Amino acid sequence: MYNSPYLRQNTSVRRVMTTVLVAMLPAIAVQSWLFGAALLVQIALASATALACEALMLALRGRPVAPALTDMSALVTAWLIAVCLPPLLPWWTTVLGTAFALIIGKHLYGGLGQNPFNPAMLAYALLIVSFPALMSQWPGLNVGDFATQMDWVFGGARALDGVTGATPMDALRTGLMTGSDTAAVMRSTAFGHVAGAGWEWVALAWGAGGLLLLALRIITWHVPVAFLAVMSLVSGIASLIDAAHYAGPALHLLAGGTMMGAFFIATDPVSGATTPRGKLIFAAGIALIAWLIRAFGAYPDGIAFAVLLMNICVPLIDMKTQPPVFGHKNGGAP
Amino acid sequence: MNAEERAIYGDIGRKGLWENNTALVQLLGLCPLLAVSTSFVNAVSLSLATVLVMAMSSGAVAALRTLIPHEIRIPVFVLIIAALVTCLDLAFNAWLHDLYLVLGIFIPLIVTNCIVLARVEAFAAKNSPLAAAWDGAAMGVGLLWVLALLGSARELIGAGTLFSGIDMIVPGAHAIQVFGDEYRGLLIAILPPGAFIFLGLLIAARNAWVARVQARAAAPHTPVEAASA
Numbered sequence: 437m438y439n440s441p442y443l444r445q446n447t448s449v450r451r452v453m454t455t456v457l458v459a460m461l462p463a464i465a466v467q468s469w470l471f472g473a474a475l476l477v478q479i480a481l482a483s484a485t486a487l488a489c490e491a492l493m494l495a496l497r498g499r500p501v502a503p504a505l506t507d508m509s510a511l512v513t514a515w516l517i518a519v520c521l522p523p524l525l526p527w528w529t530t531v532l533g534t535a536f537a538l539i540i541g542k543h544l545y546g547g548l549g550q551n552p553f554n555p556a557m558l559a560y561a562l563l564i565v566s567f568p569a570l571m572s573q574w575p576g577l578n579v580g581d582f583a584t585q586m587d588w589v590f591g592g593a594r595a596l597d598g599v600t601g602a603t604p605m606d607a608l609r610t611g612l613m614t615g616s617d618t619a620a621v622m623r624s625t626a627f628g629h630v631a632g633a634g635w636e637w638v639a640l641a642w643g644a645g646g647l648l649l650l651a652l653r654i655i656t657w658h659v660p661v662a663f664l665a666v667m668s669l670v671s672g673i674a675s676l677i678d679a680a681h682y683a684g685p686a687l688h689l690l691a692g693g694t695m696m697g698a699f700f701i702a703t704d705p706v707s708g709a710t711t712p713r714g715k716l717i718f719a720a721g722i723a724l725i726a727w728l729i730r731a732f733g734a735y736p737d738g739i740a741f742a743v744l745l746m747n748i749c750v751p752l753i754d755m756k757t758q759p760p761v762f763g764h765k766n767g768g769a770p
Numbered sequence: 771m772n773a774e775e776r777a778i779y780g781d782i783g784r785k786g787l788w789e790n791n792t793a794l795v796q797l798l799g800l801c802p803l804l805a806v807s808t809s810f811v812n813a814v815s816l817s818l819a820t821v822l823v824m825a826m827s828s829g830a831v832a833a834l835r836t837l838i839p840h841e842i843r844i845p846v847f848v849l850i851i852a853a854l855v856t857c858l859d860l861a862f863n864a865w866l867h868d869l870y871l872v873l874g875i876f877i878p879l880i881v882t883n884c885i886v887l888a889r890v891e892a893f894a895a896k897n898s899p900l901a902a903a904w905d906g907a908a909m910g911v912g913l914l915w916v917l918a919l920l921g922s923a924r925e926l927i928g929a930g931t932l933f934s935g936i937d938m939i940v941p942g943a944h945a946i947q948v949f950g951d952e953y954r955g956l957l958i959a960i961l962p963p964g965a966f967i968f969l970g971l972l973i974a975a976r977n978a979w980v981a982r983v984q985a986r987a988a989a990p991h992t993p994v995e996a997a998s999a
Contacts, residue, residue, distance in 0.1 A: 565958050565963070
């Protein structure tokens with residue numbers, strides 16, 4: 437005699453996490469093709485650090501090490517951290533951020549499934565708050581050969597301002613602060629067709645990976661749709677009001693961390709909202725806060741801070757958006 | 771002082787320094803705790819001021835406890851504390867002026883520190899002046915060592931130095947560059963999130979220690995211990 441459900445999917449943490457890793461491959465491939473293979477080295481660094489920290493913390497907590505090490509969740513965190521960071525960052529910065537994410541962001545809260553904050557975004561926030569200068573050194577297209585890039589990562593040699601290019605978001609912020617308008621900034625060399633030379637292709641690759649996750653039902657449509665819709669809406673309205681000072685939806689969708697955030701960060705099943713209506717509110721809040729930080733804040737991109745701020749709201753959102761129990765009205769209240 | 775009194779005073783001291791530690795157990799007065807623990811010198815000087823205020827206000831309230839009407843005791847306590855803090859504020863301004871500029875609003879804010887009022891209300895209003903002053907001092911020193919630890923950890927990791935600003939108290943003294951001039955500092959340790967993270971780690975360390983001691987006390991005696999006992 438079996439209990440229902442009779443039809444069940446063979447899902448496991450390992451299968452979900454492996455699928456997420458596969459879905460990240462297009463964006464990783466495009467970014468390393470356009471900006472150099474240093475990204476792959478950073479991914480390796482972050483992965484090694486994450487696995488070491490995971491094993492260390494599991495051993496300290498007296499938990500079985502092997503099952504949690506092979507469930508791929510630490511690797512997903514590590515890869516997400518590595519792709520958020522400038523690839524030419526000194527190696528110790530990546531190691532520090534990853535260790536912080538795994539030890540303080542994940543295991544001190546109780547490990548997989550218990551963390552209230554997205555560990556990858558915690559690592560990014562820690563590093564951009566602590567090392568704003570290092571974190572703004574993004575490479576331009578085809579900067580340095582592989583050996584030169586490795587010298588920057590491991591040798592302690594510092595990339596010069598001339599070779600590191602600003603990301604679209606950085607260029608827009610600096611341009612606006614020095615008095616030019618959005619149209620003039622976007623005609624400059626840092627920008628390609630829509631949103632920064634090369635970066636628009638990376639963003640599209642993130643979108644493609646995200647669609648794969650959607651097709652495989654790893655994520656639901658709520659978060660990406662609400663995220664991208666609200667981001668387009670607020671940036672569209674602002675640019676209609678004052679196009680000289682607020683960039684339009686095309687830039688906001690394809691520059692910075694929008695695509696990656698919408699499909700890979702805000703969809704985190706642990707630190708994000710879990711109810712369908714809650715997911716809509718959660719993602720809309722992230723998009724709104726991220727746009728506010730981009731338009732008015734001190735940092736060029738605000739996805740990480742927006743995610744962390746909305747992570748705090750998740751318990752409240754989930755509590756207020758519980759779907760009604762079958763056969764009841766008003767969420768099952770008597 | 772007979773043995774019984776000694777036991778009572780020892781108990782008050784132990785509670786202030788460890789068992790009911792204001793920063794690690796009661797979690798009172800977190801505002802100054804988090805705000806001034808950016809460096810060792812700031813942390814220790816503000817908590818020394820707090821120790822003084824706590825000892826004096828507890829002693830003063832205990833001496834006056836039979837005269838203070840029960841219904842308006844809180845305003846009277848606050849007046850006494852505020853008067854003492856004002857004296858201290860003026861003293862800082864006169865003799866440690868550089869430090870006074872650094873600590874700024876946090877010296878007057880000792881008045882509103884809930885630890886001070888909490889000890890006055892919970893202990894000093896019911897006990898003899900000597901015991902009350904001792905309790906205030908012990909609670910203050912309990913805050914002091916946590917703040918000193920927090921301040922040095924944040925300063926060390928955030929800026930790579932120890933005792934920076936010591937020349938404001940001891941003229942001619944210098945801060946120690948622990949990690950050398952190359953160290954750029956992990957800025958987050960100096961910023962408010964660093965205070966929360968380090969305090970959380972300290973509380974976790976204390977809880978782990980207490981749990982270990984309790985587990986050892988609950989465990990049956992091993993033959994070796996039994997033989998030595």
